[in-house]
Amino acid sequence: MRALEPWVEAPLQAFLDESSARLTLLMTSSGQVVAQHGFSRSLDVMTAAALGAGIGASTEELARLMGSPRFGALVHHGSRQSCLLSGFSTPRGKWLGLVVFGPETSVGIVQLFFDQMVEQLAAAAPRDQPVAPALPENFEHELDASLKALFGR
Amino acid sequence: MTDTQLALDRVTRVSGVRGALIASAGDGLVVAEQLMDGVDGRAAAALAGSLVGRLVRTAEGAGRRPPAFVQLRAERGSILAAPCPHDLVLIAVVGPDANVGLARLEMLDAASRLN
Numbered sequence: 501m502r503a504l505e506p507w508v509e510a511p512l513q514a515f516l517d518e519s520s521a522r523l524t525l526l527m528t529s530s531g532q533v534v535a536q537h538g539f540s541r542s543l544d545v546m547t548a549a550a551l552g553a554g555i556g557a558s559t560e561e562l563a564r565l566m567g568s569p570r571f572g573a574l575v576h577h578g579s580r581q582s583c584l585l586s587g588f589s590t591p592r593g594k595w596l597g598l599v600v601f602g603p604e605t606s607v608g609i610v611q612l613f614f615d616q617m618v619e620q621l622a623a624a625a626p627r628d629q630p631v632a633p634a635l636p637e638n639f640e641h642e643l644d645a646s647l648k649a650l651f652g653r
Numbered sequence: 654m655t656d657t658q659l660a661l662d663r664v665t666r667v668s669g670v671r672g673a674l675i676a677s678a679g680d681g682l683v684v685a686e687q688l689m690d691g692v693d694g695r696a697a698a699a700l701a702g703s704l705v706g707r708l709v710r711t712a713e714g715a716g717r718r719p720p721a722f723v724q725l726r727a728e729r730g731s732i733l734a735a736p737c738p739h740d741l742v743l744i745a746v747v748g749p750d751a752n753v754g755l756a757r758l759e760m761l762d763a764a765s766r767l768n
Contacts, residue, residue, distance in 0.1 A: 606702060608681020612681075612695060
Protein backbone atom coordinates (compact mmCIF):
# COMPACT_ATOMS: atom_id res chain seq x y z
CA MET A 501 0.00 0.00 0.00
CA ARG A 502 1.27 3.46 -0.86
CA ALA A 503 -0.26 6.84 -0.12
CA LEU A 504 0.77 10.34 -1.13
CA GLU A 505 -0.19 11.78 2.24
CA PRO A 506 0.73 10.01 5.49
CA TRP A 507 -2.61 10.61 7.25
CA VAL A 508 -4.33 8.41 4.65
CA GLU A 509 -2.21 5.36 5.47
CA ALA A 510 -3.73 4.21 8.79
CA PRO A 511 -7.40 4.33 7.69
CA LEU A 512 -6.57 2.66 4.37
CA GLN A 513 -4.47 -0.03 6.04
CA ALA A 514 -7.30 -0.78 8.49
CA PHE A 515 -9.71 -1.08 5.57
CA LEU A 516 -7.35 -3.42 3.71
CA ASP A 517 -6.84 -5.59 6.81
CA GLU A 518 -10.56 -5.96 7.46
CA SER A 519 -11.99 -6.14 3.95
CA SER A 520 -9.49 -8.44 2.19
CA ALA A 521 -9.75 -6.21 -0.87
CA ARG A 522 -7.42 -7.17 -3.71
CA LEU A 523 -7.01 -3.72 -5.25
CA THR A 524 -7.87 -0.32 -3.85
CA LEU A 525 -7.51 3.11 -5.37
CA LEU A 526 -8.33 6.37 -3.60
CA MET A 527 -8.52 9.39 -5.88
CA THR A 528 -9.99 12.82 -6.17
CA SER A 529 -13.14 13.22 -8.24
CA SER A 530 -10.97 14.45 -11.13
CA GLY A 531 -8.93 11.23 -11.10
CA GLN A 532 -5.81 12.37 -9.24
CA VAL A 533 -4.56 9.37 -7.31
CA VAL A 534 -4.17 9.75 -3.54
CA ALA A 535 -3.34 6.18 -2.54
CA GLN A 536 -3.21 2.74 -4.05
CA HIS A 537 -2.95 -0.87 -2.96
CA GLY A 538 -2.33 -3.91 -5.12
CA PHE A 539 -1.46 -2.28 -8.43
CA SER A 540 1.92 -3.23 -9.84
CA ARG A 541 2.08 -0.90 -12.86
CA SER A 542 1.58 2.85 -12.96
CA LEU A 543 -0.22 2.50 -16.30
CA ASP A 544 -2.90 0.38 -14.63
CA VAL A 545 -3.33 3.00 -11.92
CA MET A 546 -3.70 5.81 -14.43
CA THR A 547 -6.22 3.80 -16.47
CA ALA A 548 -8.25 2.75 -13.41
CA ALA A 549 -8.24 6.29 -12.03
CA ALA A 550 -9.37 7.81 -15.32
CA LEU A 551 -12.12 5.21 -15.78
CA GLY A 552 -13.21 5.45 -12.15
CA ALA A 553 -13.44 9.24 -12.30
CA GLY A 554 -15.40 9.00 -15.55
CA ILE A 555 -17.85 6.48 -14.12
CA GLY A 556 -18.17 8.57 -10.96
CA ALA A 557 -19.02 11.66 -12.99
CA SER A 558 -21.51 9.72 -15.13
CA THR A 559 -23.34 8.17 -12.18
CA GLU A 560 -23.44 11.49 -10.38
CA GLU A 561 -25.11 13.07 -13.40
CA LEU A 562 -27.54 10.14 -13.63
CA ALA A 563 -28.37 10.59 -9.95
CA ARG A 564 -28.96 14.29 -10.54
CA LEU A 565 -31.34 13.51 -13.41
CA MET A 566 -33.23 11.14 -11.12
CA GLY A 567 -33.51 13.81 -8.44
CA SER A 568 -31.08 12.17 -6.05
CA PRO A 569 -28.02 14.06 -4.72
CA ARG A 570 -25.73 11.10 -5.49
CA PHE A 571 -25.61 7.31 -5.51
CA GLY A 572 -23.98 5.82 -2.44
CA ALA A 573 -21.98 3.24 -4.31
CA LEU A 574 -21.82 1.41 -7.58
CA VAL A 575 -21.09 -2.33 -7.43
CA HIS A 576 -20.27 -4.58 -10.36
CA HIS A 577 -20.66 -8.24 -9.41
CA GLY A 578 -18.43 -10.66 -11.27
CA SER A 579 -18.03 -14.40 -11.01
CA ARG A 580 -14.36 -14.23 -10.00
CA GLN A 581 -14.04 -10.69 -8.75
CA SER A 582 -16.26 -7.70 -8.14
CA CYS A 583 -15.76 -3.97 -8.08
CA LEU A 584 -17.08 -1.21 -5.83
CA LEU A 585 -16.90 2.46 -6.78
CA SER A 586 -18.02 4.93 -4.15
CA GLY A 587 -17.78 8.70 -3.85
CA PHE A 588 -17.43 10.42 -0.50
CA SER A 589 -16.74 13.82 0.98
CA THR A 590 -13.60 14.60 2.95
CA PRO A 591 -12.30 17.85 4.42
CA ARG A 592 -9.85 17.76 1.48
CA GLY A 593 -12.66 17.68 -1.10
CA LYS A 594 -14.68 15.03 -2.84
CA TRP A 595 -12.90 11.70 -3.30
CA LEU A 596 -13.63 8.40 -4.97
CA GLY A 597 -12.74 4.90 -3.84
CA LEU A 598 -12.36 2.03 -6.28
CA VAL A 599 -12.14 -1.41 -4.68
CA VAL A 600 -11.71 -4.76 -6.42
CA PHE A 601 -12.47 -7.81 -4.31
CA GLY A 602 -12.88 -11.55 -4.79
CA PRO A 603 -15.07 -14.32 -3.36
CA GLU A 604 -12.87 -14.49 -0.24
CA THR A 605 -14.87 -11.52 1.06
CA SER A 606 -18.32 -10.07 0.37
CA VAL A 607 -19.78 -6.80 -0.82
CA GLY A 608 -21.37 -6.34 2.62
CA ILE A 609 -17.99 -6.60 4.35
CA VAL A 610 -16.30 -4.31 1.82
CA GLN A 611 -19.03 -1.66 2.11
CA LEU A 612 -19.09 -1.86 5.89
CA PHE A 613 -15.35 -1.28 6.29
CA PHE A 614 -15.21 1.19 3.41
CA ASP A 615 -17.69 3.38 5.29
CA GLN A 616 -15.57 3.05 8.44
CA MET A 617 -12.51 4.13 6.44
CA VAL A 618 -14.42 7.17 5.14
CA GLU A 619 -15.21 8.19 8.73
CA GLN A 620 -11.58 7.68 9.78
CA LEU A 621 -10.31 9.68 6.80
CA ALA A 622 -12.66 12.53 7.66
CA ALA A 623 -11.35 12.52 11.23
CA ALA A 624 -7.69 12.26 10.23
CA ALA A 625 -7.64 14.82 7.42
CA PRO A 626 -5.66 17.97 8.24
CA ARG A 627 -7.92 20.99 8.18
CA ASP A 628 -5.30 23.72 8.13
CA GLN A 629 -4.15 23.09 4.56
CA PRO A 630 -5.98 24.57 1.55
CA VAL A 631 -7.74 22.12 -0.77
CA ALA A 632 -5.86 21.82 -4.06
CA PRO A 633 -7.72 22.74 -7.25
CA ALA A 634 -9.20 19.81 -9.23
CA LEU A 635 -6.88 20.34 -12.18
CA PRO A 636 -3.89 22.48 -11.24
CA GLU A 637 -1.77 24.16 -13.88
CA ASN A 638 1.08 21.74 -13.34
CA PHE A 639 -1.20 18.70 -13.53
CA GLU A 640 1.12 16.61 -15.71
CA HIS A 641 4.12 17.25 -13.48
CA GLU A 642 2.04 16.44 -10.37
CA LEU A 643 0.70 13.27 -11.96
CA ASP A 644 4.22 12.12 -12.78
CA ALA A 645 5.41 12.94 -9.26
CA SER A 646 2.41 11.16 -7.73
CA LEU A 647 2.99 8.00 -9.73
CA LYS A 648 6.67 8.00 -8.79
CA ALA A 649 5.71 8.33 -5.14
CA LEU A 650 3.05 5.62 -5.38
CA PHE A 651 5.36 3.13 -7.08
CA GLY A 652 8.57 4.13 -5.38
CA ARG A 653 10.52 4.86 -8.57
CA MET B 654 -47.57 -10.82 5.92
CA THR B 655 -44.74 -12.24 3.81
CA ASP B 656 -42.68 -15.31 4.75
CA THR B 657 -39.70 -13.14 5.65
CA GLN B 658 -41.75 -10.80 7.85
CA LEU B 659 -43.38 -13.80 9.52
CA ALA B 660 -39.99 -15.37 10.23
CA LEU B 661 -38.61 -12.14 11.71
CA ASP B 662 -41.76 -11.60 13.74
CA ARG B 663 -41.48 -15.03 15.35
CA VAL B 664 -37.86 -14.55 16.30
CA THR B 665 -38.20 -11.03 17.66
CA ARG B 666 -41.07 -12.09 19.93
CA VAL B 667 -38.67 -14.23 21.98
CA SER B 668 -37.60 -12.63 25.24
CA GLY B 669 -34.25 -10.85 25.09
CA VAL B 670 -34.00 -10.77 21.29
CA ARG B 671 -32.91 -7.25 20.27
CA GLY B 672 -33.45 -7.76 16.59
CA ALA B 673 -33.55 -10.22 13.74
CA LEU B 674 -32.67 -9.98 10.11
CA ILE B 675 -32.41 -12.04 6.99
CA ALA B 676 -29.24 -11.55 5.00
CA SER B 677 -27.78 -12.86 1.81
CA ALA B 678 -24.96 -15.13 3.01
CA GLY B 679 -22.82 -14.69 -0.09
CA ASP B 680 -23.14 -10.92 -0.31
CA GLY B 681 -23.54 -10.07 3.38
CA LEU B 682 -26.36 -7.68 2.53
CA VAL B 683 -29.61 -7.18 4.46
CA VAL B 684 -32.73 -8.66 2.82
CA ALA B 685 -35.20 -7.87 5.62
CA GLU B 686 -34.83 -6.70 9.19
CA GLN B 687 -36.67 -6.00 12.44
CA LEU B 688 -34.23 -4.34 14.79
CA MET B 689 -34.31 -2.29 17.95
CA ASP B 690 -32.71 1.14 17.89
CA GLY B 691 -28.95 0.97 18.20
CA VAL B 692 -28.55 -2.40 16.50
CA ASP B 693 -26.51 -2.04 13.32
CA GLY B 694 -28.22 -4.44 10.92
CA ARG B 695 -25.79 -3.77 8.11
CA ALA B 696 -22.81 -4.75 10.24
CA ALA B 697 -24.59 -7.82 11.61
CA ALA B 698 -25.53 -8.94 8.09
CA ALA B 699 -22.03 -8.42 6.71
CA LEU B 700 -20.14 -10.01 9.60
CA ALA B 701 -22.54 -12.85 10.43
CA GLY B 702 -23.06 -13.61 6.74
CA SER B 703 -19.30 -13.84 6.29
CA LEU B 704 -18.92 -15.98 9.41
CA VAL B 705 -21.63 -18.43 8.36
CA GLY B 706 -20.22 -18.62 4.84
CA ARG B 707 -16.77 -19.48 6.19
CA LEU B 708 -18.16 -22.04 8.63
CA VAL B 709 -20.12 -23.72 5.84
CA ARG B 710 -17.01 -23.86 3.65
CA THR B 711 -14.92 -25.16 6.57
CA ALA B 712 -17.43 -27.93 7.28
CA GLU B 713 -17.60 -28.87 3.62
CA GLY B 714 -13.80 -28.88 3.43
CA ALA B 715 -13.70 -31.27 6.36
CA GLY B 716 -16.26 -33.52 4.68
CA ARG B 717 -18.96 -32.61 7.17
CA ARG B 718 -22.47 -31.32 6.70
CA PRO B 719 -22.91 -27.55 6.97
CA PRO B 720 -23.93 -26.20 10.37
CA ALA B 721 -27.67 -25.83 10.97
CA PHE B 722 -27.22 -23.27 13.71
CA VAL B 723 -24.42 -21.00 14.89
CA GLN B 724 -24.15 -19.19 18.23
CA LEU B 725 -21.41 -16.64 18.72
CA ARG B 726 -21.44 -15.82 22.42
CA ALA B 727 -19.94 -12.58 23.71
CA GLU B 728 -19.80 -10.76 27.02
CA ARG B 729 -22.92 -8.69 26.43
CA GLY B 730 -25.00 -11.05 24.35
CA SER B 731 -24.88 -13.37 21.39
CA ILE B 732 -25.26 -13.46 17.65
CA LEU B 733 -27.38 -16.40 16.50
CA ALA B 734 -27.46 -17.50 12.88
CA ALA B 735 -29.37 -20.18 11.01
CA PRO B 736 -28.55 -20.85 7.35
CA CYS B 737 -31.67 -20.93 5.16
CA PRO B 738 -32.39 -22.07 1.59
CA HIS B 739 -31.46 -19.81 -1.34
CA ASP B 740 -28.16 -18.69 0.22
CA LEU B 741 -29.97 -16.75 2.94
CA VAL B 742 -29.15 -16.66 6.63
CA LEU B 743 -31.49 -15.79 9.48
CA ILE B 744 -29.62 -13.77 12.11
CA ALA B 745 -30.68 -12.71 15.60
CA VAL B 746 -28.92 -10.27 17.92
CA VAL B 747 -29.73 -11.19 21.51
CA GLY B 748 -28.90 -9.76 24.91
CA PRO B 749 -27.25 -11.67 27.77
CA ASP B 750 -30.63 -12.40 29.36
CA ALA B 751 -32.22 -13.84 26.21
CA ASN B 752 -33.96 -17.17 26.07
CA VAL B 753 -31.46 -18.60 23.59
CA GLY B 754 -33.02 -22.07 23.63
CA LEU B 755 -36.39 -20.77 22.51
CA ALA B 756 -34.78 -18.38 20.04
CA ARG B 757 -32.89 -21.33 18.53
CA LEU B 758 -36.08 -23.37 18.11
CA GLU B 759 -37.93 -20.46 16.53
CA MET B 760 -35.04 -19.69 14.21
CA LEU B 761 -34.64 -23.27 13.02
CA ASP B 762 -38.36 -23.54 12.36
CA ALA B 763 -38.51 -20.15 10.65
CA ALA B 764 -35.42 -20.95 8.55
CA SER B 765 -36.98 -24.19 7.31
CA ARG B 766 -40.08 -22.30 6.18
CA LEU B 767 -38.19 -19.72 4.13
CA ASN B 768 -38.62 -21.31 0.70
